[in-house]
Amino acid sequence: MTMRSLAAYLFVLLLAFPAFAVEPDEILEDPVLEARARDLSKQLRCVVCQNQDIDSSNAGVARDLRILVRERLVAGDTDEQVLDFVVARYGDYVLFRPPWKPTTYALWIAPFLVLAIGATAAGAVLLRARSKSGPFGLSVQEEAEFADLKKHLEQER
Amino acid sequence: MTPEIGVFALALALGLALVQSILPMIGAARNNALWMGSAKATAIGQTVFIGLSFAALMRSFVVSDFTVRNVAENSHSLKPMLFKIAGTWGSHEGSLLLWVLILAAFGGGVAVFGRNIPDALKARTLAAQAWISVGFLSFLLLTSNPFERLYPPPIDGNDLNPLLQDVGLAMHPPLLYVGYVGFSIVFSFAVAALIEGRVDAAWARWVRPWTLAAWISLTAGIALGSWWAYYELGWGGWWFWDPVENVSFMPWLLGTALLHSAIVTEKRGAFKSWTILLAILTFSLSLLGTFIVRSGLLTSVHAFAVDPERGVYILALLGLSIGGSLTLYAWRAPEMESGGVFAPVSREAGLLINNLLLGVATATVLFGTLYPLFLEAITGDKISVGPPFFNASFVPIMLPLVFVMGFGPFLSWKRADLRGVLQRLWGLLLLSFAAAAIVWYLTTGGPLLAVLSLAMAFWLFLATLREWAGRIRLLEAPFAESVRRANGLPRASYGMTVAHLGLAIAMFGFIGSSAWKSEQVVFVSPGNEIGIAGFDVRFDGVERRQGPNYLADVGTLVVTRDGKPVTTLFPERRFYPVAESNTTESAIRSTLAGDLYASLAEPAADDAKPGAWTLRILYEPLVNFIWLGSAMLVLGGGLSLSDRRLRIGAPRRSTAAPANATPAE
Amino acid sequence: MKRLLVALPLLIVIVIGGFLLWGLNPERDPNAIPSVLISQPAPEFDLPPLEGIGVPGLARSDLTETGEPVVVNVFASWCVPCRAEHAELTRMVRDDGVRLMGINYKDKPKDALRWLNNLGNPYERIGTDLDGRAGIEWGISGVPETFIVDGSGTVLYRYVGPVVGDEAVEKLSTALAQVRANAGAGS
Structure with a gap:
């Protein structure tokens, strides 16, 4: 599909269901469930939008999913079950927090790995710097003080 | 006629850039002063011609010359003048023209102000800068001519996206x-240094002001963008970890690392090849950003109109500049002798940890942003990496950084007395945790990470103040002595204090507005009242008004607190007929304690509640601390930049790098 | 060792560059989301018919024992591209002997009826999905969308957007022909 026809297509979708993020009539009576619903909606990606969660999206499908999430919660689903329900129909793509599975091990491990490698390298730099400086290295401040003292002594002499 | 002048000026600039990319480089190799000196004239000439071209495009926008395609597609005769002018950089073509203008201007700046930079280094730097110029000017002329004519011209323009x-x-x-582009000159300095095979304290000092200037501007730019998202999009959020936001944030992170590592190179002659690498990588990330925003590679809210062919061209430019410079680096860096010995506990070591953590944070953001692409290429699976990932990975890296930031400035160069520093600071650390715990108790809630972050923010704030107090011997010496010392401190040292305080203050804002935000989404009919965060908000109805190029529905909200009037808010919903789109103009009552934020959506659907409007009211505690903190970061950078010792091109190589005893910056 | 270390940034950049180049491949649509239904049994749904059109409703059970591949099309009268697609689908039913099932997505039955009476009804069965719940079961992101389901009710192909223009028609026909060929070989 060309970009233009895609744009036209999305445009149709938007016109068809004017709505504005979370609508008051969607909101649940129970504040605890509603808070969970809002939280879940923020983790779910709107499938027709450009990188938006369904909570802030005004697309029709996003609204349907928001209502669906609330229905599942009212029916007694756990957060996990609700997410699984949506993933079963739309795939991992809808999760803003990628699941922990073989294809995403690399993603979740990478920050730790980079940190470990970086820390090792930094440690090596520190150790090498120490071996060069020797046990009697003075700090810059001490060097300055020492120089002052020396000058002082020389003047007194 | 004007558009043709614009194109012609661009072509001339390209010609000058070509000359500048070759002649000074040869001159520097042969020690030919005349050839090296030519760089000054060509760099200034380039700036002038691109500036002329930019002015020509701006004129086309100002007079609404719809024979120019760019103007027809992005402007409208009824648009307010400010936005006609801003339309100049509203499109891909126009913004790229601005891009090359800034690129040339930084080169011109070095040519004009870098009087004390040795001729050879200056010539090579300007030549390297011209290589980038040649690439992007030819890209502009060949694929994205901003002056392309349109025949027959339309009667009126398409208008700029109203959101913008x-x-x-x-x-x-x-x-x-x-x-973004300012980091190009630092990149060019690094390339020149690699060609010369010489990096020393003087080099770091020459590069410093340019790095600072770019960093200040990038900080301000990101903060402004996030402020815009906050009040314009109507959701109240200020950072979404969108790919396009991430690509502007990565050069900032690495640029911050560069600022600090350059200090070590300047003061102690250490971290040379690391500083060079950071200079190259920072600009590389800027280039990556330019590529991602303009190629449509990743799905984003903010991307420009997409054209894969342009993407290929930019990618080729990226390959040449980044690949070329890193090849040069791989070849020359091993020959750079590493100088400056220091102990595992020292200012150097502290800044090493700073660089390590900032580098890891950058890598995490980069990897998270590109991972969906990697996975799609390898397995065909599509996944999303969004805010939950970045919050979970980025924040835990930042907290130790903030911890180190607190006591880093207490460490002296070369070898520091850790026990002594800890003795002075453990009280503050305890105090910070106590303060965070009290806040947690009072607000009863918020995630644990928020409490930890809060403790770190308190810590950074207190430790930074303590460091300044210690430096002027506040309460230790007579007050007059402290005042004298406070006046005597170098500006760069105030720069550090203000910037570090700024980060602490911004952190209060980040935490407050994400952990303790409250929100109400309701249908309202005239007369309805809503209570939020201690305020009572009464909805008095909606009135239709006519704007210059839009229609507005303006709501009236009367805000009271305990029966006393506080303010009246007028959130708007605008409809732009030409662009056929709506925007929400939120109304905000700002105080330092928090923002009361109201935005109006359309009338409720008939089957829901006839005659009512959907109203969204948020209370964002401490959110203004974010912008205040950002302003302090900018101010701190500015103070540092204005330090007399760092005046652009101040030191000569012979007198450079005294082993300075003042633990500045 | 040091040589290797200083070359590391270059190597990383080259790898990333390779991925970026792959990403620019014009065949790739960054916005396309693969359907999780492919090679899976059709989802559970049971929709009432559109009153007045004279064809029965649509449920999962209607897809499991057809014995031959069918096309399931999600449409609505408010969807402008659907109108363009309608002519193409009608042609495929008439000329290529395609069996076409419809899901009328979030439409007012009155509008849908008028729309089909004006344009003609190529659908063998039409399920009315008033609240869009069946649409979610099918994992659709918008209308129109078109699926190919084999004789035993397994979803084999999905096309997002209107089947209009040579390229789109070509894609759907090729996929259908392939499914038919496989079914022929299997029986």
Whole structure:
């Protein structure tokens, strides 16, 4: 599909269901469930939008999913079950927090790995710097003080 | 006629850039002063011609010359003048023209102000800068001519995306670009140093002001963009970890690392090849940003109109500049002798940890942003990496950084007395945790990470103040002595204090507005009242008004607290007929304690509640601390930049790098 | 060792560059989301018919024992591209002997009826999905969308957007022909 026809297509979708993020009539009576619903909606990606969660999206499908999430919660689903329900129909793509599975091990491990490698390298730099400086290295401040003292002594002499 | 002048000026600039990319380089190799000196004239000439071209495009926008395709597609005769001008950089073509203008201007700046930089280094730097110029000017002329004519011209233009018709956003790209593109000159300095095979304290000192200038501007640009998202999009969020936001944030992170590592190179002659690498990588990330925003590679809210062919061209430019410079680096860096010995506990070591953590944070953001692409290429699976990932991985890296930031400035160069520093600071650390715990108790809630972050913010704030107090011997010496010392401290040292305080203050804002935000989404009919965060908000109805190029539905909200009037808010919903789109103009009552934020959606659907409107009211505690903190970061950078010792091109190589005893910066 | 270390940034950049180049491949649509239904049994749904059109409703059970591949099309009268697609689908039913099932997505039955009476009804069965719940079961992101389901009710192909223009028609026909060929070989 060309970009233009895609744009036209999305445009149709938007016109068809004017709505504005979370609508008051969607909101649940129970504040605890509603808070969970809002939280879940923020983790779910709107499938027709450009990188938006369904909570802030005004697309029709996003609204349907928001209502669906609330229905599942009212029916007694756990957060996990609700997410699984949506993933079963739309795939991992809808999760803003990628699941922990073989294809995403690399993603979740990478920050730790980079940190470990970086820390090792930094440690090596520190150790090498120490071996060069020797046990009697003075700090810059001490060097300055020492120089002052020396000058002082020389003047007194 | 004007558009033709614009194209012609661009072509001339390309010619000058070609000369500048070759002649000074040869001159420097042969020690030919005349050839090296030519760089000055060509660099200034380039700036003037591109400036002329930019002025020509701006004129076309100002007079609404719809024979120019760019103007027809992005402007409208009824648009307010400010946005006509801002339309100059509203499109891909126009913003790229701004991009090359800034690129040339930084080269011109070095040519004019870098009087004390040795001729050879200056010539090579300007030549390297011209290589980038040649690449992007030819890209502009060949694929994205901003002056392309349209025949027959339309009667009126298509208008700029209404979301973008906003003062904050009009100023956002220029600032962001000065930052982004400003790092090009640091990149060129690094390439020149690699060619010369010489990096020393003087080099670091020459590069410093340019790095600072770019960093200040990038900080301001990002803050402005996030402020815009906050009040314009109507959701109240200020950072979404969108790919396009991430690509502007990565050069900032690495640029911050560069600022600090350059200090070590300047003061102690250490971290040389690391500083060079950071200089190359920072600008590489800027280039990556330019590529991602313009190629449509990743799905984003903010991307420009997409054209894969342009993507290929930019990618080729990226390959040449980044690949070329890193090849040069791989070849020359091993020959750079590493100088400056230091102990595992020292200012150097502290800054090493700073660089390590900032580097890891950058890598995490980069990897998270590109991972969906990697996975799609390898397995075909599509996944999303969004805010939950970045919050979970980025924040835990930042907290130790903030911890180190607190006591880093207490460490002296070369070898520091850790026990002594800890003795002075453990009280503050305890105090910070106590303060965070009290806040947690009072507000009863918020995630544990928020409490930890809060403790770190308190810690950074207190430790930074303590460091300044210690430096002027506040309460230890007579007050007059402290005042004298406070006046005597170098500006760069105030720069550090203000910037570090700024980060602490911004952190209060980040935490407050994300952990303790409250929100109400309701249908309202005239007369309804809503209570939020201690305020009572009464809805008095909606009135239709006519704007210059839009229709507005303006709501009236009367805000009271304990029966006393506080303010009246007028959130708007605008409809732009030409662009056929709506925007929400939120109304905000700002105080330092928090923002009361109201935005109006359309009338409720008939089957829901006839005659009512959907109203969204948020209370964002401490959110203004974010912008205040950002302003302090910018101010701190500015103070540092204005330090007399760092005046652009101040030191000569012979007198450079005294082993300075003042633990500045 | 040091040589290797300083070359590391270059190597990383080259790898990333390779991925970026792959990403620019014009065949790739960054916005396309693969359907999780492919090679899976059709989802559970049971929709009432559109009153007045004279064809029965649509449920999962209607897809499991057809014995031959069918096309399931999600449409609505408010969807402008659907109108363009309608002519193409009608042609495929008439000329290529395609069996076409419809899901009328979030439409007012009155509008849908008028729309089909004006344009003609190529659908063998039409399920009315008033609240869009069946649409979610099918994992659709918008209308129109078109699926190919084999004789035993397994979803084999999905096309997002209107089947209009040579390229789109070509894609759907090729996929259908392939499914038919496989079914022929299997029986």
